[in-house]
Amino acid sequence: DAKTTQPPSMDCAEGRAANLPCNHSTISGNEYVYWYRQIHSQGPQYIIHGLKNNETNEMASLIITEDRKSSTLILPHATLRDTAVYYCIGTGNQFYFGTGTSLTVIP
Amino acid sequence: EPEVTQTPSHQVTQMGQEVILRCVPISNHLYFYWYRQILGQKVEFLVSFYNNEISEKSEIFDDQFSVERPDGSNFTLKIRSTKLEDSAMYFCASSVYGTSGGGPPDTQYFGPGTRLTVL
Numbered sequence: 417d418a419k420t421t422q423p424p425s426m427d428c429a430e431g432r433a434a435n436l437p438c439n440h441s442t443i444s445g446n447e448y449v450y451w452y453r454q455i456h457s458q459g460p461q462y463i464i465h466g467l468k469n470n471e472t473n474e475m476a477s478l479i480i481t482e483d484r485k486s487s488t489l490i491l492p493h494a495t496l497r498d499t500a501v502y503y504c505i506g507t508g509n510q511f512y513f514g515t516g517t518s519l520t521v522i523p
Numbered sequence: 524e525p526e527v528t529q530t531p532s533h534q535v536t537q538m539g540q541e542v543i544l545r546c547v548p549i550s551n552h553l554y555f556y557w558y559r560q561i562l563g564q565k566v567e568f569l570v571s572f573y574n575n576e577i578s579e580k581s582e583i584f585d586d587q588f589s590v591e592r593p594d595g596s597n598f599t600l601k602i603r604s605t606k607l608e609d610s611a612m613y614f615c616a617s618s619v620y621g622t623s624g625g626g627p628p629d630t631q632y633f634g635p636g637t638r639l640t641v642l
Contacts, residue, residue, distance in 0.1 A: 448628055450628070450630070454566070457560075457612055457636065457638075458635060458636065459527075459614050459616075459633035459634050459635050459636050460566060460614070460616075460633045461633070462630050462631070462632060462633075465630065503566075507628045510568050510571070510579060511568065511628070511631060512568060513558075513565050513566035513567070514565065515565060
């Protein structure tokens, strides 16, 4: 399973795009990149996942570099409710959560 | 929208007692998981379960832990003799497909968790 590296914390102004980076330089060809978030102590919430193409859904966009060594989760218009810990997971057989990025959306 | 549910939301127990944490996975899902999160720490994988068998478990999942699907809807985690260090949030998750066997992993959907406090 790929080890992922994320900045420990980030701030974003409400209404702006939040761009959360993740490095996964050891990811193998068949490993997906998943993003989850955890609001306070609630259960992790699925956001989006991808293999090598960019992906978009109603919550976010995922941009994966061509070499697949890094990716960026984009929340296009951050709201206060997006304040959470965001986890980037490179998964082979299981989901291993790291320490994530604590995103604070500022009014 | 279907969701994973867990009961109780908070369980307080004395050290050495047995506890059973309950989960109702999403109805058409076939794979079930337990994770735990000690306060302030990472979410840690405990075990995955498919077709009435454990398919994978972590080092944390030792002999004091067991899982069961006693009927068609519930999925339980039993801790036989609780220790102080078992105090944590326990999350159940489910997915349609699994994450092993060479195929792509499937999205896991998590429940709200059970906070276990061992005194």
